[in-house]
Each structure stands twice: as C-alpha cells, then as structure tokens.
Amino acid sequence: MGNPFAQKRFGGKIKVFSFHWRDDPRKDDAWYAKQANDLDPVTLAQEIDINYSASVEGVLIPSAWVQAAIGAHLKLGLTPTGARHGALDVADQGSDKNAFAGRHGILLDFAKSWSGKGSDIYQTVVQTFAICDERGYTDFDYDGDGLGAGVRGDSRAINAERKAVDKSAIGDNPFRGSGEVIEPDDEMVAKRKNKDFFANAKAQAWWALRIRFQKTYRAVVEKMPYVADEIISIDPALPELTAVTMELSQPTYSINTVGKILVDKKPDGTKSPNLADAVMICYHPMPRRRISKITELRI
Secondary structure, three states, X not given: OOOHHHHHHHOOOOOOOOOOHHHOOOOOHHHHHXXXXXXXXXXXXXXXXXXXXXXXXXXXXXXXXXXXXXXXXXXXXXXXXXXXXXXXXXXXXXXXXXXXXXXXXXXXXXXXXXXXOOOOHHHHHHHHHHHHHHHOOOEEEEEOOHHHHHHHHHHHHHHHHHHHOOOOOOEEEEEOOOOOOOOOOOOOEOOEOHHHHEOOHHHHHHHHHHHHXXXXXXXXXXXXXXXXXXXXXXXXXXXXXXXXXXXXXXXXXXXXXXXXXXXXXXXXXXOXXXXXXXXXXXXXXXXXXXXXXXXXXXX
C-alpha cells in the first residue's frame, strides 16, 4: 500500500475505474478455481482479486475468504431466511462517502455509497429511510461515534412525520465501536473471555465478521460441516461488488500491550473503507437482550 501507484490509486485525486475478472463474461468460478490451484495465495489475491494488501501482514479477512463468500448461498444450496436489516456509515462533506449495507439473514443483498458533498446528515438519513422502504429493512444500525451521533435526532423527526401519515416507523440503533465489548464474560474465541480478547466493540465486531468469512470459506472451499446461520453470503449482483470485496480485505489486526485485539481499518496509504464499515456494522453481534426487544417490537 505504500508504493507510489497505490498512493495515487487511493489518493482520491484521480478518477479510477476497476475492471474485475467477474466483469469479464469469458470468466467464471471454474476459471477462478483454476487460478487458485495454479497460483500461490499472495499472487492470487494481488493479481486476480485486485487486493493491494495481499502481502501485508495481519490482514483481518483474507481475500480468498471474501471470494468464497460471493454467492455462497447459491454454492451451498441455501435459501436466505431471517430478518431484513441495514446499517449506515456516515460521512461528512469531504472526500469520504456515506455507505449503506443491507442483509436478509446471512445474505448481504445491498451495498451503496454516495457522496455527502453539498448535503447534510439529515439528507443522508432521509436517503437511508428511502433505502429501507425500498428494500424492506425494518431497522438499521449506524455508527454512533462522531458524525453519526446526529442520526438519532434526525430519525426521530422523520419517524414523527411518518406517523402523521400512518406510515410505520423504521428503527434506528447506534453502534459505538469505541465502547465496551458486548457479553464481556462470554467467549467468542474459545478459552478467551471477550473482555480479555478485544480492545473495544469495533475490534469485536470486525472479528465476528472475520469468523463468518472463515466459516464460509471452510464450508464452500474445504467442504467442512457448517451451521447455515453462522456464515455469510454476498450477492454476486451487487453493483459495487468490486469495491465491497476490496475494502473487506483492507483492515489489519494487531495485539496491544495487554494482549487484546486491535483493528486498523485504514493501514498506511489507504482511505476509510466505508462500504466495509457498513457491512461490519450490519453483521455486528447484538446483545441477547436487544435481540429480544427487537423481536418483541416486530411481533
């Protein structure tokens, strides 16, 4: 990521067009499987998957895991079931973009980014509600740290307007990555309590997403037994599929001085992975008590 080409590509000053192998009608999953068989993992990720972090140490979600998840529900013969839920990563009016991700159970079936230039957070929330209406998402999580703090007030105002015209409310739930881990005394990783393994909620949520991708890779590629609700599938028809897959393999992890996992979503030379952030928020582990509350409201 530190080389001059990568810095230009991700610097935001040059318009970039990515032509991924999936955009080539001559190539399919069988072609990719042959490349995976012939090439070493780093070359495959770098030359075929357009992964600029292929040789970076500590990549949180390897490119091979992400590629295995594309259309995983089709490969495994699964029909997505479960809640329809979304997540919003809020940006300012600079070069960063707003991003929204949506899921139907295990399936990531929507991902969209848009510029916040010339707009404000209220308009971002209005667009988010429109996406939820269009896609049938009953609620969405949002980045409650920093800029996202204003989403709650805007959502309340929009829901009041919806109530006045007999339109159902859309739930909004803050996700605070800087906060404490959930279920601190439980074990997401065997023999390590959450409070002893993760530095904060962001690290825990990213690690939970890593586990989903790892289980998906093992199910799709290694043909290992799996629990359907514990994997992730990415809709191959996502308009921003290439951007999503590239961003998901950008974050790296390290261990701090007290032995807890830290996640760096912006390694040197990279921009904020807004779409991947939205996906992470969309799949973050929810406290059991909150799940019960949401279920009760939906009934």
